Amino acid sequence: MNENRNSKELKKEYWKSLKDYNNDPDLLKIKANEFLEGVTEDFDESKLSGLSRRRFIALLTASTAFAATACTDYRDKGEIIPYNKRPEEIKPGKANYYASTCNGCAQSCGILVKTREGRPIKIDGNPEHPINNGKICSKGQASILNLYDPERLKEPLISGRKSGWENIDKDVITLLDNARKNNKEIAIVTSKVISPTVKKLLDDFKTKYSSTKIYSIELVGDKLRSEAWFESYGSYNYPAIKFDQANIILSLDSDFLGNEGNFIENMQKYSSKRDVVDKVNFNRLYVAEGRMSATGMMADYRISISPDRQYQFVMMLIKEVLKSGSSINLSNDIINRINSTNTDLKIDRSKVNLLLKDLIANKGKSIVYAGDTLSKDVQVAVNFLNEILGITALYDYSSVFKTFIPYAKNEEIIKLIDSMNNGNVDVVIHLDTNPVFILPGDMGYEAALKKVSGAISLTESENETSAVCKFVLPVNNQLESWGDSNIRAGVYSLQQPVIAPIFNTRQKESVLLTWISGDPSVYKDDLYHKYLINSFNTGIYSAIKNSADEKTFWYSALHDGFITFNEENKIANFNFNSLTNQSNFIETNGYTLHLTEGYFVGDGRFANNGWLQEVPHPVSKVSWDNYASISPLLAKELNVDMDDVIELSANGKTFNVPVVVQPGVAEKTINIELGYGRTVVGDVGKGVGFNPISLMSKNLSSSPFVISNITVKKTGDKHKLVSTQEHHSLDDTFVKDFHRIRKIIQEGTVEGYKKDPHFLHHEKHDIFGITREHKYTGVKWAMSIDLNKCTSCTACVTSCNVENNIPVVGKDQVERGREMQWMRIDRYYSGTPDDPIVSNQPMLCQHCDNAPCENVCPVNATNHSPDGLNQMAYNRCVGTRYCSNNCPYKVRRYNFFDFRDHFADEYYQNNLTALVNNPEVTVRSRGVMEKCTFCIQRIMEARSDAITEGRELKGSDVVTACQQACPTNAIVFGDMNDPESKISKMRDHNLAYHVLEELNIKPNVTYIAKLRNTHPEGN
Amino acid sequence: MSVVDYTQELSVVEGKPALRSLDDIISKPLETRPDKKFYIALSITLSMLGLFVIGLGLTFWYGIGMWGNNNPVGWAFDIVNFVFWVGIGHAGTLISAILFLFRQKWRTGIARFAEGMTIFAVMTALLFPLIHVGRPWLDGWLMPYPNQHGLWVNFTSPLLWDVFAVSTYFMVSLIFWYVGLIPDFATLRERTSTKIKKVIYSTFSLGWRFSNRHWQHYEMVYLILAGFATPLVLSVHTIVSFDFAVSILPGWHTTIFPPYFVAGAVFSGFAMVQNVLIFVRRIFNYEHIITLDTLEKMNKIMLVTGSMVGYAYAMEFFIAWYSGVQPEQFTFLNRAFGPYAWAYWIMVTCNVITPQLFWFKKIRRSIPVMFIVAVFVNVGMWFERFVIVVTSLSRDYLPSSWAYYKPTYVDAMILIGSFGFFFTWILLFTKALPVVSIAEVKAVVDDAQPTHKDH
Secondary structure (H helix, E strand, O other), rough: OOHHHHHHHOOOOOOOOOOHOOOOHHHHHHOOOOOOOOOOOOOOHHHHOOOOHHHHHHHHHHHHHHHHOOOOOOOOOOOOOOOOOOOOOOOOOOOEEEEEOOOOOOOOOOOEEEEEEEEEEEEOOOOOOOOOOOOOOOHHHHHHHHHHHOOOOOOOOEEOOOOHHHHHHHHHHHHHHHHHOOOOOOEEEEOOOHHHHHHHHEEEEEEOOEEEEEEEEEOOOOOHHHHHHHHHHHOOOEEOOOOHHHHHHEEEEEOOOOOOOOHHHHHHHHHOOOOOOOOOOOEEEEEEEOOHHHHHHOOOEEOOOHHHHHHHHHHHHHHHHHHOOOOOOHHHHHHHHHHOOOOOOOOOOHHHHHHHHHHHHHHOOOEEOOOOOOOOOHHHHHHHHHHHHHHHHHHHEEEEEEEOOOOHHHHHHHHHHHHHOOOEEEEEEOOOOOOHOOOOOHOOOOHHOOOOEEEEEEEOOOOOOOOOOOEEEEEEOHHOOEEEEEEEEOEEEEEOOOOOOOOOOOEEEHHHHHHOOHEEEEEOOOHHHHHHEEEEEEHHHHOOOOOHHHHHHHHHHHHHHHEEOOOOOOOOOOOOOOHHOOOOOOOOOOOEEEEEEEEOOOOOOOOOOOHHHOOOOOOEEEOOOOOOOEOOHHHHOOOOOOOOEEEEEEOOEEEEEEEEOOOOOOOOOOEEEOOOOOOOOOOOOOOOOHHHHHOOOOOOOOOOEEEEEEEEEEEEEOOOOOOOOOOOOOOOOHHHOHHHHOOOOEEEEHHHHHHOOHHHHOOOOOOOOOOOOOOOOOOOOEEEEOOOOOOOOOOOHHHHHHHOOOOOOOHHHHHHHOOOOOOOEEEEEOOOOOOOOEEEOOOOOOOOOOOOHHOOOOOOOEEEEEOEEEEEEEHOOOOOOOHHHHHOOOOOOOOOOOOHHOOOOOOOOOOOHOOOOOOOOOOOOOOOEEOOOOOOHHHHHHHHHHHOOOOOOHHHHHOOHHHHHOOOOOEEEOOOOOOOOOOHHHHHOEEEOOOHHHHHHOOOEEEEEEEHHHHHHHH | OOOOOOOOOOOOOOOOOOOOOOOHHHHHHHOOOHHHHHHHHHHHHHHHHHHHHHHHHHHHOHHHHHHOOOOOOOOOOOHHHHHEEEEEEOHHHHHHHHHOOOOOOOHHHOOOOOOOHHHHHHHHHHHHHHHHHOOOOHHHHHHOOOOOOOOOOOOOOOOHHHHHHHHHHHHHHHHHHHHHHHHHHHHEOOOOOOHHHHHHHHHHOOOOOOOOHHHHHHHHHHHHHHHHHHHHHHHHHHHHHHHHHOOOOOOOOOOOOOOHHHHHHHHHHHHHHHHHHHHHHHHHHOOOEEEEEEEHHHHHHHHHHHHHHHHHHHHHHHHHHHOOOOOHHHHHHHHHOOOHHHHHHHHHHHHHHHHHHOOOOHHHHHHHHHHHHHHHHHHHHHHHHHHHHHHHOOOOOOHHHHOOOOOOHHHHHHHHHHHHHHHHHHHHHHHHHHOOOHHHHHHOOOOOOOOOOOO
16 A cells, blocks of 8 residues: 555656556556466465575575585685687587597597587497498497596607607607618508508608608508408408308408407498398308307307318318319319318318308308408418309408508518617607507517617507607597598598697697608698698599589588598409418417407507406406406316416417406417507506417417417416406306396297297296386387397497496406496306307396386485386485395496595596596496486487477487497387387387396386397208 | 192292392492403403494495495395394393283393393494495485475385384383383482482482382383383384395295294394393302293293294295296205305304204203303304395396305404494493393292282
8 A cells, every 4th residue: 555655646757558657456456466366376385395484594594604614625626617708619518529530440430529518528430431330339439538548648758758849849850860861761660551641641751751661560450361362362452341241151260240350340231131120031150260259159150160270171161162063263283282281170060061051052142251360371261262152242342441551561570670779770750559569579679679769659648669769759639630541442531630639749640740841840730630631632532523612522521521432443353373372281289379359458559448448358258357268178177267377388488367268269279369468558557467469479470369389387376357247167057047047038040930930928928916007108218139139349338338427446346246337248158168159138227117126215216207217316315225136137336436536546536537527427426326327318308309399209319328339230229109119119029028027027128039040950 | 859849930039039139239230340350341342342433434434345245245244234133132122021921020030131132232233224325424314304305215115114113113122121220220229329320310210219109100101011012023023024025036035034034033132142141140140030040941932933943944945946936946046055055054053953952951051052052043143144135135137247245354343343332332231220120020039929828
C-alpha cells in the first residue's frame, strides 16, 4: 500500500502502457507480486530444504571462515591465463582434430590428432586414410605420452653441457666444412627413410657435403624381405598382400596380424574373411612357427617348427606342389636344388597334408607369407612357392612398399665402423636412430663412435647412442613436426604439427637445412615447413597435375592428411634362378634362438612409455619385461619354470634371461623379443627387460634373428616376471578347460555352424528372476564383441588407457595384481601343451542389467542409468571394494594408491604430463573404485550435440574408444532398443552369447562365438 | 560319600565363602596398586597397540595399497579380522543374556568378564569397517543422515545392514553391561575411601541404595534387556554372514552361513573367554568363584559348537556337489586342494579335530590342555574366515582374473595391533571395574537363597 501511495505521489516519468499510467488496480495487483501468476507454479516451498536464509548465511560464513583458515596450505596450482583473445578455431570445451601421419614405425599410418584447448590429447587413425582406415595400433595410440614425457631432452647439449643452438650450428658447420675439405667421410645414420622430402633433403646435403654417405638401418624392419624381393624380382619395392582375397593363408613365422608390416591393414583384410554377420565365407589360416605369436593364436591349424627349419619346410611344400603338377618349366639346377634339400622334418604329417591339399586346391587363391625375421633364402623360396601356386593375383602391385634409400648392407656398416676406428670419419649424424643399441654388439659401434670427433645425435630423448655423442640435439616430437611420407605407392601422407614445440627443440630436418646453408642464422621455425611445401609443389603436385592451384591443393591435402594418386608399378617377372642363387642351406640340430620385435616397445624407442610397458603381452600377458619363451618340453628338460633365469650362449657370448613356459613353442626353439633392456633411457624404461642384441653377430650367415646351435643351461637365479593373468600349466587337470566348462568361451567350427546354425543354444534353459524387470525405453547402450575378428592386438586397451586417463601403476603393482586397465584381453588355452588351442576374449565391464555390484554398495556410489549404463560416482565412492568382490567378471579396478604419484617416485605427477589427460574424464584419486564407463563422456557429448541440433540421440552417434581403435571392427556399440541398429542384429545373432549367462545378471556385452575353420572331422 | 547324588545341584561357588569375603576379594584389584606384572603386561599390549597405530598411519597416508589386497581379493585381513573379532564378541552376551534366560547359575562367575570382552571385541571389530575403506575420512557416509543432496545410503547393501547390526549389538551390550554394574558400583561406592573414586562410583551407581524397590526394578530391567539382547546375539553374526551369503561369489553365496556363522562365533567367543579367564581366576585367586566346573561347562559348549561348525564344513561340500554348479563345486575343491589348502587344513585341524578332545572328561578338566585346545580354536576360527574370504575371492568365475593373495607387513601389524587394542582394554578393565559381578555371585553362593529344604 505504501508503495502504491508513493507511486501516486511521485509523478510517473516512465510508463509502459496506459493502464500503467492510470494506475489500473489490476495491474497494481500484478505488480505487487514479483512474478506473474503461473510463473512460480512449479515452485513448491515444501519441497525445498528446511534451511532458513539466516541459517544458510550463517553456515556459509562459517564454512568460508573454515576454508580460509584451515585450507591455507593448498598447493600452488600455477597461473591461469584466460582466453581474453580467443585463438581462432579454438572453442573451449570442443575438441579440434588434425589429420597427420604417425611416425611410430616405418608404416606411416594416417592419424587424426584430437586437441583440446591447443593440447593434443588423443591419437586415432584417420578414418579416410586408405591404408589403415581409421585404425591405429597400440604404439600409435600411446605415442602421445612421448610428447609429454618429462624426460624429453629440453635443451641442446655439447659434451653433456647445456648449450645454445647457434653455438652448436656453428661448431657443426665448421666440422662439416673441414670434413669436406679433407675428404673425410660424413656419415648420416638414419632409420628407414619414408619421406620423399627427406630423401631430397639428404640428397641436397650430399651435394653440399660431398663426402657424405647415408646409412639406413632398422632393428628388424623389412630388410630381409625387400632384399629377397630384389633378388627374385629385381626391385626392392615389394607389393602388399591381398589377404582379403586369400582363401588359404600360410604364415611362416610371420606375425602379420601382430607386429609385422602394416599389421593394422593386414588385420582388416584378414578379418574381412572372418565375418559371420551375413554369409560365412572364412579363410583358413595355417601358421607354421617356432614361437607362439599373436598370429599363431589365430591359426586354424598351427604347426610347431623351429625357424631354422623353415627353409626345409618351404622346400618340402615346393616339392609336393610340383609333384601335383605344374605348368612351369624349371631348369635342372632348380629341380636338383629342390630335390637335394633334406625335407624329412619329422613333423605331424596330418596337418601338412591338409595344408598341401588346401594350397593345391586353392591355387591362385592362397598365399604363403614369410616373417620379417626369416632369412633371405626362405624368403626367396617362399616367393618361388607363391609363383608356382599362381599367387600373382594376390600381390597388390597398386600398393607396393617403397624404398627410398635401400638399407645399409652389413658389409657397409662394418666398413663404416672400420673407417670410424681408422679416423677416416669426421662426422656421424644420427637422425633419430640408436645404432649403439640396435646394431649387433660385436660390431663395436659404440667404441668406434667414441673415436669420432663430430658425433652428433638428433634425438627426442637420451639414448645409448646420444650418450656417446658430443653433440646431442633435441628434436621435435612427431606432434610438433612437419613431414610427409610416401611409403606406399599411390598414397602420399602429410604430417603437420598440432602444438608448438614445448621445449627448446628443433625439427631435425630444419637442423640439416641450416647446416646445408652453412649459416646458423638461416634457421627459422618454418624452414622445413617451406622446404616441404616447395618439395610438395615440385614433386607430388606437379606429378598428379591437379586442376586446383598450389595453395588450395596443399591445404586440402593437409586437411585430409593424405593424397591418393595412381603410381605406376611394373609387375616384375620372377627370376626362378634366385632360388639357386642362395648359398647352400646348412642343416642344424641344436637349440635355436629366435629374436623377434617386441609388440609394444618397437625397436626400443617406446621403452620410456609407461602405457606401452604396462600393456600385457598379447600371448603371455607379461608386462614390464621380456623373457625367453620356451616349450614345456624344454622346461621339463632344464627343470625350469616361470621366473627361472637361464643362460644362453652363442658366438662365444652368454646372455641371461628369465623364462616363460609357453605352450606351443617348438621343442628346440627359444624366442626372445627385442627392444628391451635399454640402458640409457628414462626412469620408466630403466631396468626393464633384457637385451638379447648382444647375442646377434655381424657374421650373419642367413638371418641375424635366427641364431642356431646355441646352448642353454639353468643358472639357478630368479627374476620376477609379472603378468596380468596367472600361468597354469596346461597339464593341470585341476583347472583344465574351465573356460569351456563354464561357457566363458564358446566356439564352434564353420562346418558345424553351417550344418546347425543354432548349435550354441541347444542346451539353453529359461532363466527367470523373482524380481520385476526394469523396462528400458529410449536408447539403451550395449556392446558386442566378435571373437572371430579379435586378434588380441590390444589397440583397444591402449586406446581406453589414453581416453580414460588410466594411470601407469608400475611393475611392483602389476605383480600385486593391481593393474588399472579397464579393458583386458583374457587368454585361455585348451588342447595339449605342445599343440594348444588359444582363445582370446576382450573383457570389460558388462554393464549388467541386474548388476551384482550395484546392490552391495553401501553408499549407492555405483548405480544404473536409465539408458542401461552401470555408473560409477567417484565422488561418492568410499572404497569398500565390495562391488569388485561381487563382480563375477572382476572388471572393476581399485585405486590402491594415488597411482599418479605412486609410480616411479611421482614420475607422471608433473605439470607437463598432466597435459595428456582427457579433460572430459575425472582423474581418480586413491581409494576409489573405477571401471569401464562405456565412454560416458562420449555419450554425453553426443547427447549434447543431439540436443543442440534438436534431434533424437541415436545409437550410432556414439563410438567408444575401444571400438574406434579396434582394427578389425570386432567391437560394435550402439542402441539395442533400435531394431535397425547393428548392435541389435549382433545381439540376435545365432552365435551371440553372454558370459556367465546362468547367473541371470543380464550383461549387456554380447560375445559372438568364434568359429574355427577346420576341416570336417575324419577328412 | 561314594554315592553321587544327582539331584543335588552343584555348588556354583565353591566353599560357601562369607559374603563379606566375596566383596573383599572381588574389589581387591580395584583397591590395590597395580603390580609389576601388570605393568609388564600393559607394556606388551601397548607395544602391540603401537604397531596398530603405525600400521594404520601407513595405511591412511599411502592408501590401502600398503596391504596385500589385490584385484580379485578386495577383502582380506581387514574383513577377516572384522569377522573374527565380531565372533569373539559373541560369548559375552550369550553368557549374560541367553544363559540368564535359561537360568544357568554357573554363568554368574564369568558373565561380567565375558560381557566386558564382548564390548572390547566389538570395539575392535568396529574399527575394521572404518579403516578398510579407501577413503576413511568419508566413513560418515555409511550412516544414513539427511543431507542437502537428498542422497541416502543403499539399504540393499549387506554392508549397511552390518553397520546397523554391529552398532546396535554394541549399544545393547554396553547398556546391558552397565545396568549389571550398577549395584556393584554402589558396593564400591560404599567401600572406597578416596574422594575421586567416591564421586565416580556415586555418579555411575545412579543413587543405588540396595532398596527392595531398586532390586525389583533392577531385576525387571535386567530381564527385559536379556530378552532384548538374546535375538541380537543371533542376529549380529547372521547379518555379518549376509555380507557373504547375499553376494553371488561361489563360496560366499551359501544359505547355511547364518547358523554356521553364529555357531562359529559362539565357538570362538567361548574359546577366547576361556583363555582369558584361566589367567584371571589364577591371578586374582578367583578359583572358587570361577570354578573348574564352570570351565568344564564352557568346554562342553565348545565341543557342541565345534561339532556344529564341523558339520557345516561337511554340509558345504555336500551342497556344492549336490548343486551341480561347477564353479561352486570347484570353489570347495579349491579350498581343500588349491593353493590355499594349507589354510584350509589348519582350519579343519583346529576347529574340527582339536575340540573333539573335549569328549574326554580328563581333558575337559585339565587347565593346561583346555587352554591349548582353546588357543587352537581361536587360530582355527581366524583361518576359517581367511578361508572363506580369501580363497573364494582369489579364484572365482573367470580363471583369467585369478590371483594369489599375499599379506604384507602392514597387514601383520594391524592384525597383531588389534590384539594389542583388545588386551589393553582388558587389562585396564581388570583394574577399573569388578571383573566378577559382586551382587550376582552373592546370590548364588550355597544357601544364599531361602529354601524349603530344612523346614
